[in-house]
Amino acid sequence: MIDLHDPHVFSAGEIRIARDRALAALGRLDGTVAGLGGDALAIFAKRLVTGCVIDALRVERHAFTEGRFAAWCAGIGTLSDEATNRQRSPSQVMRAVLGELATHSWAPLAEAAQAFHDVAKPLADGPRSPDEADPVDDLWEAHELAASIAPSEEPNLALAYAEAAREHVVFAPRETQLRMFGDGAYRKTYQLTSAGPPTWALGLYVGTVLKADGLLRQALPLPGAIVAHALRQDIEGGERYLAHYTAIGRAAEALAKAADEARGADTVVRERCASLRSSSRAPSLARHLAGLGALRSDQIERVLGLSRAGVHGMIASLRRLGLVSSTKVSGVKLHAFVVNTPTGEHVRSGRPTPLASLSTAALDEFDGAMKAVDAILTKSQTD
Known part of the structure; x- marks a missing residue:
């Protein structure tokens, strides 16, 4: 583990600042969520579920806009115009996320996931490869990994969780592959972009680790909290830690903002609908x-x-x-x-x-x- 008090450690000062900012962001998130009323809490939970689904689809390399996502969930159109034969089925990924969140220990999140499941009716996917990996398996591996992390004596913001994922066969980033094509007289080498690790599955369970460390009251999923860059084998430890703490901080800030927006939306609805029966x-x-x-x-x-x-x-x-x-x-x-x-x-x-x-x-x-x-x-x- 990196010593943040060692002046000779690569970017130790930046790492310490990123860690402290992430701690502060998690504190604000926890306090903001705890202060939400019933209706505002339900709005926040639904936005969190939506955020988890969107994060999973984007990590799986599906490119889409917010409007396209809404149209896809409504069964009006496809999620993207791009070919998706090299990505996993978007509806299968969505169902895996919703199925996991529907059994969450935090009741508002479980109810929100069920509500999302009830309304989401995406178009059927095209033909898929029989060898396509089931995203539910990724969730199981992430769950087992989070359960194996012992609570730390001092807050490390799930750094041990990310380090364990870095060595895991499912979550370790794949190496770039080279492939040669030619007819004997003419040859050309192509670099194949490897599929990124399913970090979205890790994000669903990072709250479990943070709760065990006493940093959150609820085991909230944090979309985007675990990033592939922080799991790479070819970069120094200091750079990995900086990437991890920065990602945790940004994910917590995004959720705290969503909680504030949920409170604001509930207030507006309450005020403007006061004239209704x-x-x-x-x-x-x-x-x-x-x-x-x-x-x-x-x-x-x-x-x-x-x-x-x-x-x-x-x-x-x-x-x-x-x-x-x-x-x-x-x-x-x-x-x-x-x-x-x-x-x-x-x-x-x-x-x-x-x-x-x-x-x-x-x-x-x-x-x-x-x-x-x-x-x-x-x-x-x-x-």
């Missing part, structure tokens, strides 16, 4: 969109158990409140959480009405029917 499901829909990202109407129907008319009515109400924006992708509408200026249109107040005794489902159906009537009247007046 107390039984309205619209605030719940806004919070789902804030956590899971853009969804199509039938996904919302599944996650909230509502009718199509009820969903349309709530979307209309949230759009007037400046909380939802809808865009079309391949002719299908995706509804995303936003914080826009309210349109100023009338939104039903929360005062008791003769309809107050009706069930939520009946009220949602009523809202949808009224919206359809308004549309017909508007059309007839313009004709």
Whole structure:
């Protein structure tokens, strides 16, 4: 283990600073998450699940944008236009991550993973190689590796975990391969880019190690906390440690920011939906969109158990409140959480009405029917 107090160690000062910053970031993350209320905590957990899935797919070398990811989860299009025959199945990777998080010891995360699983319906993958490695096996290896790390006497920010992964057959970076092609008279050597190690699986369990060391109250997964550069065999120890501490710090800062954003989103939803009746499901829909990202109407129907008319009515109400924006992708509408200026249109107040005794489902159906009537009247007046 590197001695951070040895002035002759390569970049010892930089390493010490990176470690201290990472410790401070983990402290802020732990305190911020502990201070979240129930609804804000649910939004944060959903964003964390989404972040874990996105990190896994990008480590597996799938290139995509945020919009493309939402469209893929909605079953509207492929995750990427690039050929994916050299990458593992994106839907298989996603299912492995969700399956693992759905059994997490922290209830909000497990519930968020189940909610993501219920709404995500990506398109079927193309033909895959029968020799393709199962990502579930990577998760098992990461779990066993994390369980083998003994708590450290002084905080090393899961450095022992990363060092053990560096020697592991699954997680050690592969060497670059050279291949020669030619017909005898003409030959050319190509350098094949090796597949990177599945560091996303290590990131799902790094929180287990940090919790054992007393640095986190919950064994939170930290997407991006373990990076391939810190596992390489061909760089000095000081450079590896610096890369590891920097990655841990950035991952913790990103999650702390997500927690702050979740609190802010919950506050906005609470304030702007105060005029709605107390039984309205619209605030719940806004919070789902804030956590899971853009969804199509039938996904919302599944996650909230509502009718199509009820969903349309709530979307209309949230759009007037400046909380939802809808865009079309391949002719299908995706509804995303936003914080826009309210349109100023009338939104039903929360005062008791003769309809107050009706069930939520009946009220949602009523809202949808009224919206359809308004549309017909508007059309007839313009004709």
